[in-house]
Amino acid sequence: MRIVGLTGGIASGKSTVSNLFKLHGVPVVDADLVARDVLKKGTGGWKKVVAAFGEDILRDDGEVDRAKLGHIVFSDPDKRQLLNRLLAPFISSGIFWEILKLWMKGYKVIVLDIPLLFEAKMDKWTNPIIVVWVDPETQLQRLMARDGTSIEEAKNRIQAQMPLDLKKTKADIVIDNTGSQEELNEHFQRVLAHVSKPLTWSEFLLSRHGAFVASILVFAGVIICRKNL
Numbered sequence: 001m002r003i004v005g006l007t008g009g010i011a012s013g014k015s016t017v018s019n020l021f022k023l024h025g026v027p028v029v030d031a032d033l034v035a036r037d038v039l040k041k042g043t044g045g046w047k048k049v050v051a052a053f054g055e056d057i058l059r060d061d062g063e064v065d066r067a068k069l070g071h072i073v074f075s076d077p078d079k080r081q082l083l084n085r086l087l088a089p090f091i092s093s094g095i096f097w098e099i100l101k102l103w104m105k106g107y108k109v110i111v112l113d114i115p116l117l118f119e120a121k122m123d124k125w126t127n128p129i130i131v132v133w134v135d136p137e138t139q140l141q142r143l144m145a146r147d148g149t150s151i152e153e154a155k156n157r158i159q160a161q162m163p164l165d166l167k168k169t170k171a172d173i174v175i176d177n178t179g180s181q182e183e184l185n186e187h188f189q190r191v192l193a194h195v196s197k198p199l200t201w202s203e204f205l206l207s208r209h210g211a212f213v214a215s216i217l218v219f220a221g222v223i224i225c226r227k228n229l
């Protein structure tokens, strides 16, 4: 199985690229969705976060007020680190289960869309790594337009992540998404061709089909050895 890492900066266009993969039949594990699930009312993540941040971060219905918690953690690095530490084990195991489900369905190539791929040191599990890059001004403008946030809040969120230029140096493939959607679609076709190349032997052995073939070979080997004894 090939696990393609898809990362970038906030509002650089990861979800837009993810949607293109889905449109072309490549399944995507979305770490932001997993992170949402592990913070739902009553879950283990929710309990830890409420115990650490207090009930002030809850809405009347008991769910976490995400805007309020976001405001707290994106303006205070210590609180952000605390939140990351509390949720990391739940997010990692959530991602693992999502990948396992796709493995069981027999998918050979999947995409892991994860904003904090490098920060969470999950890059060692993915190959190739795609970084969606935009120039800083475009990133700021798109973030403010999408989320309706102030310039200060948007800058805080951008600065909460590893600099996008540094992520770019760690990429196998860089998608420059500063241009139009049409330019992105064109670039995406080349990326799709690259990630859809035939699996290497090690990727094949990690796929469900490869594991099946390997177990048949081991079984046949054992039978032959026994007969020859």
Ligand SMILES: CC(C)(COP(=O)(O)OP(=O)(O)OC[C@H]1O[C@@H](n2cnc3c(N)ncnc32)[C@H](O)[C@@H]1O)[C@@H](O)C(=O)NCCC(=O)NCCS
Pocket: 009, 010, 011, 031, 032, 035, 039, 066, 067, 069, 070, 073, 080, 083, 084, 087, 091, 114, 115, 116, 157, 160, 161
């Ligand atoms: C602080 C929270 C409640 C704010 O929720 P909100 O709905 O406003 O934002 P959302 O979850 O949609 O995230 C939007 C983007 O913010 C960035 N982001 C989110 N969490 C973090 C973080 N801890 N550090 C840096 N950037 C982050 C990502 O680029 C993400 O795509 C939420 O982001 C959260 O629970 N974050 C911690 C979990 C986490 O690390 N998520 C990232 C997935 S690996």
Ligand SMILES: Nc1ncnc2c1ncn2[C@@H]1O[C@H](COP(=O)(O)OP(=O)(O)OP(=O)(O)O)[C@@H](O)[C@H]1O
Pocket: 008, 009, 010, 011, 012, 013, 014, 015, 016, 017, 032, 115, 142, 143, 146, 177, 178, 179, 180, 181, 182, 184
């Ligand atoms: N090539 C493009 N041209 C114009 N707008 C774009 C382009 N690519 C993305 N956008 C817009 O920029 C915004 C951010 O894109 P997107 O939501 O895909 O980013 P993201 O990296 O997934 O963000 P996050 O880190 O918050 O999850 C969205 O409003 C999207 O519609």
